Amino acid sequence: MLCTTTTTTSPLNSFGSPWPDLNDGxxxxxxxxxxxxxxxxxxxxxxxxxxxxxxxxxxxxxxxxxxxxxxxxxxxxxxxxxxxxxxxxxxxLPWREPDAPYLLQVLYEDNDMIALNKPAGLQVLPGGLFQQRTVLMQLQWRASKGSSSLETQGSHPVPVHRLGRGTSGILLCAKTMVAKTSLAAFFAEGTSLIGDSSNTDMKQSKRRKISKIYRALVNGILKQDKIIIKQPIGTMRYPGVAKGLYVASASGKPALSKVEVLERDSQLNQTLVQVEIESGRPHQIRIHLSFIGHPLLGKP
The missing domain is CATH 3.10.290.10 (RNA-binding S4 domain)
Structure with a gap:
């Protein structure tokens, strides 16, 4: 169970069109x-x-x-x-995609970017069974309708990072090529620093222009209040997964997660944690928390 920290906003500042029964194939x-x-x-x-x-x-x-x-x-x-x-x-041929929410709340917007509150269950970019029911499609539909906030000529809003389909939280989207390039560079800078072991201390976050902070509910009780996980993440061959499965691997790419306990529930044997990821490896939080013996609650 995973979400990024979000900010509430008025339902009036939302957009989204209901999904057609079938996509376009x-x-x-x-x-x-x-x-x-x-x-x-x-x-x-x-x-x-x-x-x-x-x-x-x-x-x-x-x-x-x-x-x-x-x-x-x-x-x-x-x-x-x-x-x-x-x-x-x-x-x-067209097919009916699995159910997914379509309304998106706007947390912030200017001429260059838009910050959305992505709900759980909505995919960010096309992939697999979800080719139309995505955040990207809702942004494109909104721009094509000439919405006042996206009416800038030549605006092609796109997400500049991803949140898993089951993850809720803040999603930043660029509305211009300049913004897309700049925001992508900000997200990449932390990952590039992880490769230098001298930069994996607690001071590194001060140099980052964008911080990624999540909250997660995990199985078991974490004894330590704070944990830094530096386990590399790579891929391994797995039946039915063409590109391989992402796993904790000594030969993988460097990754760094800072975990802080927010609440322990001994009766339910679960812990609420806050996780700041300095790198952006695929499935990083899920892999790192499983690596220390506390997998995300409800995840296979």
């Missing part, structure tokens, strides 16, 4: 190259190159459904021969 593009693809049949190309997406019969069905175009024309012949320079597009 996805479009995947490929270009036929002379060296490897030219001369192959359409079915051979897809069933061999993307065999993890669907078996042979699955790709045959997609072709017969008219989900694949060549140079903008629907092709339903699986044995169509591909030639160098052809543009292929596969249309993944």
């Amino acid at each position: 996805l479009f995947y593009s490929d270009a036929v190259s002379t060296t490897s693809d030219s001369g192959l049949t359409l079915i051979h190309f897809y069933s061999s190159k993307y065999k993890n997406s669907a078996p042979l019969q699955g790709w045959l069905q997609r072709i017969h459904n008219g989900q694949i175009t060549i140079d903008g024309e629907v092709v339903k012949e699986p044995k169509a021969i591909l030639r160098d320079g052809m543009e292929l597009v596969y249309h993944r």
Whole structure:
């Protein structure tokens, strides 16, 4: 159970459009190259190159459904021969994404950035089953409607960092390229300093322009009031996870978390902690707290 510290705001200062029942699907593009693809049949190309997406019969069905175009024309012949320079597009049909909240509270806004109170259950950027039900989509819809706060010409608001789908808290979004570059650099500076062991003391946070502070409910009772965790985080191979699973690993990248106990509940055998992360490794808080024997409550 995890959230960043947030500030309350009036419900009137909120925005968001209800999600459509179905999203728009996805479009995947490929270009036929002379060296490897030219001369192959359409079915051979897809069933061999993307065999993890669907078996042979699955790709045959997609072709017969008219989900694949060549140079903008629907092709339903699986044995169509591909030639160098052809543009292929596969249309993944629309689907209903899992339920997710859509209202976002505005905590702060100016001409360069907007700070949102992201609710738990809402994904920040597209990924997996969530391609439309994201913070990014709500920002884009708001900008396209010409909302007074996003009416600046050329404004393309985007989140500059991520919060996990199950995490609530403050999310900073840039409205200009200059703001995006500056904020991204501020977030990156702490992570870059972690690689220098001389900078992993308590004074480092004074040099940071952005601090990331979370609250988490963990299993068990932490005996120490304050703990500094410097366990590196890396990846390991794991079935069903193409890019690997992020874990505590001696050969991983440096990571630093400062944990402070806020409240202990002996009856429920759980502890409320505040965690300041100096680096921004994937799943850092979950991994670090599990590493010291106190995993997040309710997390697999």
